[in-house]
Amino acid sequence: MTRFLTTALAACGGVLALLHPATAQAQSDALARFYQGRSVNVIIFQGPGTTYDVYARLLTRHMGRFIPGNPTLVPQNMIGAGGLKATEYLYGIAPKDGSVFGEISPGNAFEPLLGGSKVEFDPLKFTWLGSMARNVSVGVSWHTQPFKTVDDVKAREMISPGTGAGADSEIIPVALNTLVGTRFKVIPGYPGIANAALSMERGELDGIAYWAWTGVKSSHPDWVRDRKLNVIYHTGTKNPSDLPNVPKIRDYAKSEIDREALDLLLARETLGRPFLAPPALPADRAQALRTAFAKTLADRDFLADAAKVQADIDLVGADEVTSLLKQTFAYKPEVIERAKSALKRTP
Numbered sequence: 001m002t003r004f005l006t007t008a009l010a011a012c013g014g015v016l017a018l019l020h021p022a023t024a025q026a027q028s029d030a031l032a033r034f035y036q037g038r039s040v041n042v043i044i045f046q047g048p049g050t051t052y053d054v055y056a057r058l059l060t061r062h063m064g065r066f067i068p069g070n071p072t073l074v075p076q077n078m079i080g081a082g083g084l085k086a087t088e089y090l091y092g093i094a095p096k097d098g099s100v101f102g103e104i105s106p107g108n109a110f111e112p113l114l115g116g117s118k119v120e121f122d123p124l125k126f127t128w129l130g131s132m133a134r135n136v137s138v139g140v141s142w143h144t145q146p147f148k149t150v151d152d153v154k155a156r157e158m159i160s161p162g163t164g165a166g167a168d169s170e171i172i173p174v175a176l177n178t179l180v181g182t183r184f185k186v187i188p189g190y191p192g193i194a195n196a197a198l199s200m201e202r203g204e205l206d207g208i209a210y211w212a213w214t215g216v217k218s219s220h221p222d223w224v225r226d227r228k229l230n231v232i233y234h235t236g237t238k239n240p241s242d243l244p245n246v247p248k249i250r251d252y253a254k255s256e257i258d259r260e261a262l263d264l265l266l267a268r269e270t271l272g273r274p275f276l277a278p279p280a281l282p283a284d285r286a287q288a289l290r291t292a293f294a295k296t297l298a299d300r301d302f303l304a305d306a307a308k309v310q311a312d313i314d315l316v317g318a319d320e321v322t323s324l325l326k327q328t329f330a331y332k333p334e335v336i337e338r339a340k341s342a343l344k345r346t347p
Contacts, residue, residue: 028068031288032240034098035069043094043102044077045086055132055273058104059293062302066292066343079191082164083108084119091121091267094289096278098285100170101129106271106315107168113336114265114331115345123325125279127286129293131316132273133214136236140216140229141207141247142200148230150252153182160209161196162188168268169193171343172235173209175265179258180249181314185211207232212272213240218310220290235266260331261338267328270316 017160042060046052053075060073078086079264085104094100141147147158151258165188187205190196197220199205213234216224225230233249234240253259262284277289296302297315306313 002152026210027284031068031284033069034290035067035071036283037072038069040064040067040071040098041094041100041102042073042075043086043090043100043124044075045083045104045108047077047079047192047194050104050194051212051219051274051336052103054218055311056275058302058306058309058311059132059275059296062299063292063296064297066295071075078102080164082163082167082170084111084166084213088119088121088279090276091126092277096280098277098281101127101275101277101289103154103273103275104170105106105166106131106135106268106274107171108166109271109274109325110265110328111166114181114343115340122279124322124329127275127277127279127281127289128275128318129275129290130318130321131271131275132297133312133314134316135166135212135214135269135272136234136240137210137244138213138216138234138243138246139209139232140211141205141232142205143228143230144203145206145230147207147232148181150180150233150247150249153184153232154180155183157183157185159206160186160192161199161205162186163190163192163196164188169196169208169210172265175262175342176209176249176345179254179262180252181254182209193325195235201228206254210235213243214272214312217312219299221310235269235271257335257338258342260335261342262330264331264335264339265342270276270324271321272314274316274321282284 005254042056044056044308055074060075064071064073078089081284086102087104087108090102111119112123147153160173170186173186176182177184193211196205196208200207231246234243234246237248250262253262275293294315297313303313
């Protein structure tokens with residue numbers, strides 16, 4: 001009976017929509033009136049020239065075409081606290097009317113679960129648009145350095161950059177030290193991976209412990225082509241097609257609970273290049289932004305533009321993001337505590 005009622009109600013909804021096309025048109029007209037001639041601010045948590053900045057500006061060049069009223073999208077960099085400054089702005093300060101959305105660090109969505117800095121947001125309350133790509137990250141060293149294998153990084157200290165207290169570049173190497181037995185020494189204070197990469201080239205750093213592979217390929221394709229980097233491991237669950245012989249760091253976890261804790265910490269990689277708007281947006285504007293986001297990522301001109309900057313595109317829809325967050329927040333308490341312990345976040 002329940003299934004019948006559900007089916008019947010859905011059918012009635014479809015009939016009503018057919019009987020009242022004026023309603024859909026009125027909603028579209030209202031959206032167009034709101035957005036026409038308006039500037040929509042797109043917050044970017046990292047600085048100009050970073051891979052995240054490249055992705056966000058790529059999106060802003062095209063997405064306005066798919067929003068009713070065709071507003072102008074204006075990128076705005078908001079750097080600080082490993083992305084938490086932008087995340088907390090979007091959660092509690094930005095207008096909740098559809099005139100602002102932004103890109104955050106994928107790891108920021110998990111900070112409330114992992115007991116990071118005094119975060120004051122609920123990731124499930126954001127208006128998620130989705131992600132432009134899934135990430136697989138790599139640990140690399142400069143080609144002149146002696147770090148070629150995971151065993152090398154376990155045998156001696158490797159100096160790697162940190163880009164903020166809540167940044168993945170800092171927390172993942174710390175976790176790997178506990179869960180895998182690596183010996184990363186994280187040097188904080190770098191404004192972004194782009195600056196850190198130049199320091200690595202100058203010999204000031206041994207390598208970078210956590211760097212999105214898409215970011216490596218798009219920002220330094222010559223380093224990949226000319227084998228300027230030793231790719232020590234990757235963080236995926238399966239080997240990327242262009243890294244067929246690089247080991248998975250998950251395989252080096254010291255125990256089963258350590259592997260589960262590492263899986264929890266690396267769940268952020270599905271979010272990859274995540275975009276969201278503040279909580280409690282009007283439903284029609286939230287749906288308009290989600291639809292525009294998905295249409296943009298499938299657009300021929302957008303994809304041609306993405307190819308020019310070697311940006312891999314792989315849509316992760318808003319529903320998948322929400323499902324992932326719910327699943328992750330439902331991990332067993334002992335696994336969550338192990339992950340916190342690996343991040344040195346237990347009392």
